Amino acid sequence: MAIQKLHSYALPAAQEIPLNKVSWAFDPQRAALLIHDMQQYFLGFWGDNSPLIEKVVENIAALRQFCKQNNIPVYYTAQPSTQSDEDRALLNDMWGPGLTRSPDQQRVVAALAPDESDTMLVKWRYSAFYRSPLEKMLKETGRDQLIITGVYAHIGCMITATDAFMRDIKPFMVADALADFSREEHLMALRFVAGRSGRVVMTEELLPLPASKAALRTLVMPLLDESDEPLDDENLIDYGLDSVRMMALAARWRKAHHDIDFVMLAKNPTIDAWWALLSRGVKS
The missing domain is CATH 1.10.1200.10 (ACP-like)
Structure with missing residues (x-):
């Protein structure tokens, strides 16, 4: 019922990106960044010094820095440290008590810690839009593109991308700024989004300059x-x-x-x- 120990794997390379059904052009003036569930609790299943998580955090940090430099708003999702049975509801059946058992691990990892200009969203279900002001805030600021990064690719990230699509917000799933239970499930999430609800990209495609x-x-x-x-x-x-x-x-x-x-x-x-x-x- 609870998440089992996870293992590092090779992140998808550019040549493994599935064929995108749409060719939306990325526009920084219309975009926002979502850093999804990068809390110590969720990353802890890979253990310390995971090469996978180190690279994902590095890529998200590069995107966050780019967004800061270009006045692109940054949003975070984070599950609360305590949740009532009513709030958690069917999540208890699927995943058990989850984060409520380890409230000290609720914080976003230090390398991606939000600052006062960022927006924290309380995460209640798979989609970042559920019971949150995300859609309203995006539309009020003229943002209709959402860069999606974080964990887990085939659960919250993929569902959020699909939910964004149904709200006429164009999701950009960043293949090498996501992590998942396995490489197979990671690639499955990319294939689904590329063919059904968004555009899959690599970190380097969104940054104006290569990092190396x-x-x-x-x-x-x-x-x-x-x-x-x-x-x-x-x-x-x-x-x-x-x-x-x-x-x-x-x-x-x-x-x-x-x-x-x-x-x-x-x-x-x-x-x-x-x-x-x-x-x-x-x-x-």
């Missing part, structure tokens, strides 16, 4: 036609990168570095040269 040279390579590789991978100092055009895709990258990266344009990228189209441009001002 490795992340830049991950972003560029799907844009190439050749099966062979270029070295960091090799010309990407020789591997099939076309001008249309390069212009799209320039437009994206110009949001962070206003001097970047197509000519600058085309002058030296290598991973090394582009990382030198993008990492300006980044502390190592």
